[in-house]
Amino acid sequence: MRFLIRLLGALWLTTLIVSVAFAWYEVHQDRQRLEDDLQRRATLTADAVREASERLVVRGAKTGYDRVLVRFGRADRAIAIYDAFGSVIDATADVRKGLGTISPLIGEAIQKNAPARAFAPVAGRSRLVYVLPLQDNDRPIGAVAVLLDADSLEASEWDLWRRTGVRFGVLMLLVTGITWLTVRWSVTRPVARIAEWTRQLKAGRPVAPPPEADASLFGSLATEVTSLARTLARVRLAAAEEARLRLSGESLWTEERLKQFVEIRFGERPIYVVSNREPLSHVREGRSIVEVQPASGLVTALEPIMLACGGVWVAHGSGSADQVVGDRVGLPTRDPAYTLRRVWLSEQEEAGYYYGFANEGLWPLCHIVHERPKFRADDWEQYRAVNAHFAATIVEEMEKAERPIVLVQDYHFALLPQLIKQARPDARVALFWHIPWPNFEAFGICPWQKEILLGLLGADLVAFHTQFHCNNFLETVERTIEGRIEWEDFTAVRGQHTTWVRPFPISVAPEVFETPVTDLATLRAELGVTAEWMGIGVERVDYTKGLPERMLAIRRFFERWPEYRRRMVFVQIASPSRTRIPRYQALQQEVRETVRTINEALGERGWVPIVYLERHHDHAEIRRYYRAADFCMVTSLHDGMNLVAKEYVAARDDDEGALILSRFTGASRELRDAYLVNPYDVEDVASALYQVLTADASERRSRMARMRAQVREHNIFGWAGLLMAELTKIPQPASVPRD
Numbered sequence: 001m002r003f004l005i006r007l008l009g010a011l012w013l014t015t016l017i018v019s020v021a022f023a024w025y026e027v028h029q030d031r032q033r034l035e036d037d038l039q040r041r042a043t044l045t046a047d048a049v050r051e052a053s054e055r056l057v058v059r060g061a062k063t064g065y066d067r068v069l070v071r072f073g074r075a076d077r078a079i080a081i082y083d084a085f086g087s088v089i090d091a092t093a094d095v096r097k098g099l100g101t102i103s104p105l106i107g108e109a110i111q112k113n114a115p116a117r118a119f120a121p122v123a124g125r126s127r128l129v130y131v132l133p134l135q136d137n138d139r140p141i142g143a144v145a146v147l148l149d150a151d152s153l154e155a156s157e158w159d160l161w162r163r164t165g166v167r168f169g170v171l172m173l174l175v176t177g178i179t180w181l182t183v184r185w186s187v188t189r190p191v192a193r194i195a196e197w198t199r200q201l202k203a204g205r206p207v208a209p210p211p212e213a214d215a216s217l218f219g220s221l222a223t224e225v226t227s228l229a230r231t232l233a234r235v236r237l238a239a240a241e242e243a244r245l246r247l248s249g250e251s252l253w254t255e256e257r258l259k260q261f262v263e264i265r266f267g268e269r270p271i272y273v274v275s276n277r278e279p280l281s282h283v284r285e286g287r288s289i290v291e292v293q294p295a296s297g298l299v300t301a302l303e304p305i306m307l308a309c310g311g312v313w314v315a316h317g318s319g320s321a322d323q324v325v326g327d328r329v330g331l332p333t334r335d336p337a338y339t340l341r342r343v344w345l346s347e348q349e350e351a352g353y354y355y356g357f358a359n360e361g362l363w364p365l366c367h368i369v370h371e372r373p374k375f376r377a378d379d380w381e382q383y384r385a386v387n388a389h390f391a392a393t394i395v396e397e398m399e400k401a402e403r404p405i406v407l408v409q410d411y412h413f414a415l416l417p418q419l420i421k422q423a424r425p426d427a428r429v430a431l432f433w434h435i436p437w438p439n440f441e442a443f444g445i446c447p448w449q450k451e452i453l454l455g456l457l458g459a460d461l462v463a464f465h466t467q468f469h470c471n472n473f474l475e476t477v478e479r480t481i482e483g484r485i486e487w488e489d490f491t492a493v494r495g496q497h498t499t500w501v502r503p504f505p506i507s508v509a510p511e512v513f514e515t516p517v518t519d520l521a522t523l524r525a526e527l528g529v530t531a532e533w534m535g536i537g538v539e540r541v542d543y544t545k546g547l548p549e550r551m552l553a554i555r556r557f558f559e560r561w562p563e564y565r566r567r568m569v570f571v572q573i574a575s576p577s578r579t580r581i582p583r584y585q586a587l588q589q590e591v592r593e594t595v596r597t598i599n600e601a602l603g604e605r606g607w608v609p610i611v612y613l614e615r616h617h618d619h620a621e622i623r624r625y626y627r628a629a630d631f632c633m634v635t636s637l638h639d640g641m642n643l644v645a646k647e648y649v650a651a652r653d654d655d656e657g658a659l660i661l662s663r664f665t666g667a668s669r670e671l672r673d674a675y676l677v678n679p680y681d682v683e684d685v686a687s688a689l690y691q692v693l694t695a696d697a698s699e700r701r702s703r704m705a706r707m708r709a710q711v712r713e714h715n716i717f718g719w720a721g722l723l724m725a726e727l728t729k730i731p732q733p734a735s736v737p738r739d
């Protein structure tokens with residue numbers, strides 16, 4: 001209210017000053033104009049009266065003046081004729097008695113022998129008095145005075161001030177009304193709503209900001225409050241979880257515990273993550289730029305760690321609008337917790353390093369899927385060059401950091417550990433290989449196997465998902481390069497440097513659901529699904545994922561158990577991947593064709609067995625499907641871990657749902673309660689599907705509950721904490737020079 005009064009006071013004062021100034025100017029101009037007009041009329045009349053009366057005065061006539069007065073006098077114009085001594089000879093009757101007030105003016109005009117004028121009250125009215133001397137041979141012999149009524153001048157002046165007053169009053173009313181409404185709609189109401197919204201957030205009820213909050217006035221305020229609320233909600237959830245764990249005596253890894261652990265163990269030592277895939281891409285969509293989270297298990301796993309610990313994530317800037325946004329981005333953009341440092345690659349570099357050596361060479365080399373690797377010398381050169389490029393960027397980033405921690409990710413950067421260690425021996429470097437490591441014979445076909453192994457052994461710690469892959473790796477090192485393998489403690493020793501090789505099965509963050517469970521009916525209606533059962537598959541279109549095999553197994557299921565036609569539908573989310581590689585293009589065609597053929601063969605009016613959604617889906621969208629689906633199929637032909645399996649389990653906080661899982665995934669070693677299958681065996685997978693649909697609900701629930709407990713207990717915070725704990729245990733040589 002006080003604000004409104006102050007605002008109105010300022011507006012009123014301004015309006016008053018402006019109105020008075022303009023009115024004064026107008027009055028002044030108007031008066032000038034009217035005076036000029038009176039003067040002109042007085043001069044004309046005086047000249048005429050002088051002409052008519054001058055001869056009479058010269059002659060000393062005693063009569064004849066009345067004719068002059070009658071001829072020139074009017075109601076608003078009086079005439080007076082004077083002799084040389086300033087005495088009235090004759091004058092218009094209505095002023096005759098009041099002429100005393102203008103005697104000095106008459107005397108002055110006669111004396112100076114020049115016209116004189118003044119405003120004076122005569123006979124009760126204000127008048128302009130204009131006096132013209134009468135002359136005989138230029139000598140003053142008397143004077144004529146013309147008295148024009150000037151009362152109208154005053155009246156018009158007052159009229160103008162009165163009109164100004166009314167105008168001011170109306171203006172005041174309008175200004176007051178409009179200001180009050182504007183303040184109410186644009187300030188008071190939005191502020192009240194924002195206050196109410198903040199109260200809701202404070203109480204832990206996440207509600208969307210009021211629409212007014214988007215206006216330019218409150219935009220930044222709303223953003224700040226939202227980010228504050230998010231942080232508050234995260235902290236509150238973390239604290240609640242901690243308290244719950246403390247009470248139940250559990251020692252689970254949580255985001256908060258990881259943060260504290262890193263603080264205690266590493267203090268101020270900064271963390272650097274390096275991966276090819278960036279956690280967030282900026283992509284052009286028409287005229288705007290949108291944020292896209294890539295379909296990557298690696299990103300799903302590492303993002304929670306960066307959110308918890310902060311640091312710098314160095315990755316390839318591959319989004320179509322990344323360069324516009326810049327090479328350093330605070331993430332998440334709404335509430336930055338860490339920095340993304342983008343590395344730019346030329347087309348040629350990307351083609352050779354990423355599409356070529358990494359994905360046509362190492363990828364098929366490490367997965368047993370009978371896809372022949374392609375090793376091209378040009379690709380290898382680009383791979384080396386890009387590893388050196390990343391190493392230079394990381395070293396530059398770490399310039400001011402003391403004893404930094406570097407977590408290198410995956411098969412794109414086999415040479416990086418050695419390059420980083422050469423430049424920064426004080427850095428602690430771990431490399432996590434997210435895909436399987438083949439046996440030494442299979443690896444032996446790579447022409448640059450020695451360089452790759454030497455590059456990897458630059459790390460203090462090389463980690464895989466399983467002990468089996470650790471063993472394969474150590475055996476490959478033992479048989480390929482000079483050095484000593486200590487099988488008792490799983491280390492590879494070369495000269496002064498020891499590399500520890502350990503299994504750390506990667507995982508996902510325990511799901512915390514702030515939003516209500518998706519309305520399953522809504523999702524099914526969106527998809528046009530009316531069937532009683534719904535299955536889900538979420539994959540990049542990659543030949544390791546066994547998509548055609550899965551589709552054939554679904555077909556087989558419907559052939560063997562036709563009573564499930566129309567009663568079950570399978571939704572496949574397929575994210576296009578590495579589409580510049582011909583093998584991936586061919587696979588895309590093959591999967592589409594397989595789905596089409598099956599749908600044509602088995603589909604009926606109002607029902608298709610497979611709904612194929614071939615586009616990128618973000619995490620939130622995928623989570624809706626996880627929670628709506630009765631079962632999830634993860635049937636990779638070979639996979640280091642396969643986080644989709646764990647994501648699905650983590651999303652089922654209702655303990656419903658079932659998981660059909662390939663026994664050739666890392667995840668199958670932990671999720672023993674899944675329905676394990678051989679993805680190459682169509683009959684086996686079809687039977688598993690039948691088992692899921694016919695299983696007792698309580699059995700399905702208890703299987704899911706056990707899997708959920710496993711994922712919760714071995715979550716991503718534990719993965720990061722244990723990996724970093726291992727890194728600190730590794731003895732560091734006494735002197736670690738910086739360069």
Ligand code: F6P
Pocket residue numbers: 276277295296297298299410434435577578
């Ligand atoms: O599984 C190996 C891996 O590199 C993951 O780390 C990543 O999630 C996935 O493949 C995605 O591949 P890309 O980054 O080539 O799309």
